Amino acid sequence: MERLSRLFWPVLVTPKNAVVKNVEAISRSQKLLTDLGLVRPAYNGTYQLLPLAQRVMKKCADLVRRQMRDVGAQQITLPVLTPSELWKKSGRLDGDITEFYLIKDRHGKQFLLSPTHEEAVTAMLASIAPISYKQLPIRLFQIGPKFRDELKPRFGLIRAKEFVMKDLYTFDRDAATALHTYNQINSAYEALFQQLQVPFVKVEAATGMMGGSVSHEYHYLAATGEDQLITCDSCGYAANIETINEASHDKHCQRCNSTNVRSVTGIEVGHTFVLNDKYSKPLKATFLQENGKPENLVMGCYGIGVSRLVAAAVEVLATESELRWPTLLAPFDVCIIGAKEGSKEEKLASSVETEFCNALSGISNEEDVLIDDRSNFTIGKRLLEAKRMGYPIIVVIGSKAANAVPKIELHYISGETMDVEPNEALALIAKYTNQKRELYNTKLNYSAPAKSNKASIS
Structure with a gap:
């Protein structure tokens, strides 16, 4: 699983009172991919x-x-x-x-x-x-x-x-x-x-x-x-x-x-x-x-x-402010956001997060799971950033994870949000993973390459 603190991700931060001069017409994709740290302009017409x-x-x-x-x-x-x-x-x-x-x-x-x-x-x-x-x-x-x-x-x-x-x-x-x-x-x-x-x-x-x-x-x-x-x-x-x-x-x-x-x-x-x-x-x-x-x-x-x-x-x-990806192209399927450092629920929530991540490793491809471990930031700030990045499923393990019956928040890219127990969250992520796998394995039936000059024309 990738940890966000180790990811090279130079998000463009524009000061609130800055005057932005548009020197060229830019598209929605160009603005979002640049502002959110996926690409950077190199020379005119070339990108990093x-x-x-x-x-x-x-x-x-x-x-x-x-x-x-x-x-x-x-x-x-x-x-x-x-x-x-x-x-x-x-x-x-x-x-x-x-x-x-x-x-x-x-x-x-x-x-x-x-x-x-x-x-x-x-x-x-x-x-x-x-x-x-x-x-x-x-x-x-x-x-x-x-x-x-x-x-x-x-x-x-x-x-x-x-x-x-x-x-x-x-x-x-x-x-x-x-x-x-x-x-x-x-x-x-x-x-x-x-x-x-x-x-x-x-x-x-x-x-x-x-x-x-x-x-x-x-x-x-x-x-x-x-x-x-x-x-x-x-x-x-x-x-x-x-x-x-x-x-x-x-x-x-x-x-x-x-x-x-x-x-x-x-x-x-x-x-x-x-x-x-x-x-x-x-x-x-x-x-x-x-x-x-x-x-x-x-x-x-x-x-x-x-x-x-x-x-x-x-x-x-995409929307004007948030990336959206085809299911099979999203950089990560799941983004996990844990408790804020120093919060009263940090200890119990961290325990739930560890167990959840261990169980998730047997359900999702570990390379498609991102852990936002920047616990010095609030959950709200990290959640807002994750939504802008367009991750299909965002898992928030915060104050509700410290309840007698732990609950975690699931945020879907569709806007749907639900509070569920960890096992139910794992089941819902497994369902998403299976649907993604089915989509990936979808194929048309191609006829074999023709080797004769009498080949049929499809």
């Missing part, structure tokens, strides 16, 4: 992730990693530096590259601080040739830093110059199996977003500089979103406005022609593409067919902004 944020980020990355492995993807790590000559071969270096970082080493060789790795992973497979049709499909993903020289970094982790991303690259033998893979990965994305329990919308999207033939985005709807989306309440169709005829987007649905359409703003948290041979052809990434002849691999790529996803979830769920 402190221990509490790192806990949340790890949980998010673990969920993403689990979904990727469930669809047969294997994790790799590619260099952050990508030779610009690869982007020259794919044609992307000749496009708009104003948002990308280009650097040179001491020998004059030019590299990109990679915003994405299509060229790099395709070149890797090209260097491994020959690849047999029997080895397909190949699904490779990584989770790590990406870089984009944003003109106007905004809203903290939602639009930053350096961010954490999961990028998956798939390689199939033909368009049918590539589409089969595409549907599988999109199912995995939907399972992930359902696990996180934050309302999301999947929309048709433009392929943009990535290229390809099919693309979808996943969005959290929020006022601070920078993407304009159109949704149809009649048939459920949704699309990024970039894909729709400007003259008709606010009048008729592109699918059912209904006028029951709405314009909303979203924060993009995931993006999927069928790339065809846009990268495999110029970079000569091929496989050998049954007849021994080479054929271009058919690619897909799939991204999830892990750091953006965390911030966007806070943006949607």
Whole structure:
């Protein structure tokens, strides 16, 4: 169990009479994550992730990693530096590259601080040739830093110059199996977003500089979103406005022609593409067919902004003054607050707290329990801070624990409060833990990776 007195947690304290000058528009998530000591701004558009944020980020990355492995993807790590000559071969270096970082080493060789790795992973497979049709499909993903020289970094982790991303690259033998893979990965994305329990919308999207033939985005709807989306309440169709005829987007649905359409703003948290041979052809990434002849691999790529996803979830769920977390991402499930040092109930309450913590260790994952042992502070101050941090369950072991029949206070994130005996509190926490475990283990049934050119399209 973690003790708060040992946690590096530099909360931003603003004096009561201080005049705060807003030099930029900030979002709810940016303000809360910064003020409450989870992140700190470093340089414009870059952020330092402190221990509490790192806990949340790890949980998010673990969920993403689990979904990727469930669809047969294997994790790799590619260099952050990508030779610009690869982007020259794919044609992307000749496009708009104003948002990308280009650097040179001491020998004059030019590299990109990679915003994405299509060229790099395709070149890797090209260097491994020959690849047999029997080895397909190949699904490779990584989770790590990406870089984009944003003109106007905004809203903290939602639009930053350096961010954490999961990028998956798939390689199939033909368009049918590539589409089969595409549907599988999109199912995995939907399972992930359902696990996180934050309302999301999947929309048709433009392929943009990535290229390809099919693309979808996943969005959290929020006022601070920078993407304009159109949704149809009649048939459920949704699309990024970039894909729709400007003259008709606010009048008729592109699918059912209904006028029951709405314009909303979203924060993009995931993006999927069928790339065809846009990268495999110029970079000569091929496989050998049954007849021994080479054929271009058919690619897909799939991204999830892990750091953006965390911030966007806070943006949607939090109140103006208190953090709120998806159940599976909360930095701690339970926060325990004991009696104040020197209080008349300290001795009896401390005994109850010790017994309670010992029993709790067999119920909850100890890494998800935080003990606020700063007994020099009042219970009220610590309770207020715990509520602002959004811990799902707060346990207060104070004056009522010194009663003939000890009682402790349970405070739920929903606002519900109850006084219960320790055993009942343990049972309620066990119930929460079991529900969380069930949510974590929820899976969609994916069909097996296709190995035949006669693969069914899901």
